[in-house]
Amino acid sequence: MFYFSREPMDLFSQLSDPSTNLLPQDGAVHYHGIIFLSTTADVYLERLLNHIDWKNDEAVIFGKRIQTKRKVAWYGDRPFEYTYSNTTKHALPWTPELLSLKAATEKETGETFNSCLLNLYHSGEEGMAWHSDGEKDLKKNGAIASLSFGAERKFAFKHKETKETIALILDHGSLLVMKGSTQTHWLHRLPPTKKICTPRVNLTFRTIVS
């Protein structure tokens, strides 16, 4: 027997409903919520912390090259080149953990991906400034699927013209999908916070065209 609930959804379940677009216009962001059991997510966090080839990221600020505390890694189907801040890196071959995370993400989203950028934030003091993922090698309007493990962090979007902002919390073991024209019209960031002192690992599965 089936029971169809007619209760109005509360704010939380609405936020975790993957069919809800969190953006009011000019793009689509869907929060699928937690897609891994917390014990499974704990295992992935531990494996990612210890088995990914983490490197310090570099940025050019006022013409000066600096190393960020945040660490990054870049994996893919082929040794795709990835260029930012005048540094070119080549994607490493998938690890078993990354392949199983990619499969789970593809199943949940119905999309396919050929590369993954990983970020390691050691504590809340590390974040990522406003930007959009508009690199020229990325498939135009392709979906970007973001998995989060570890500390729960706030994530925010800001419309480039209207300056409207939307924020949500990314849970341990959760999936967020950005698609359509999101990167053209919206910036996103991971704000730093002094309240969090445990690490977070983020994976963004992407499609590179070359």
Ligand SMILES: O=C(O)CCC(=O)C(=O)O
């Ligand atoms: O850490 C996050 O949740 C976002 C990372 C991000 O925006 C990126 O890698 O482009």
Ligand SMILES: [Fe+2]
């Ligand atoms: Fe991004």
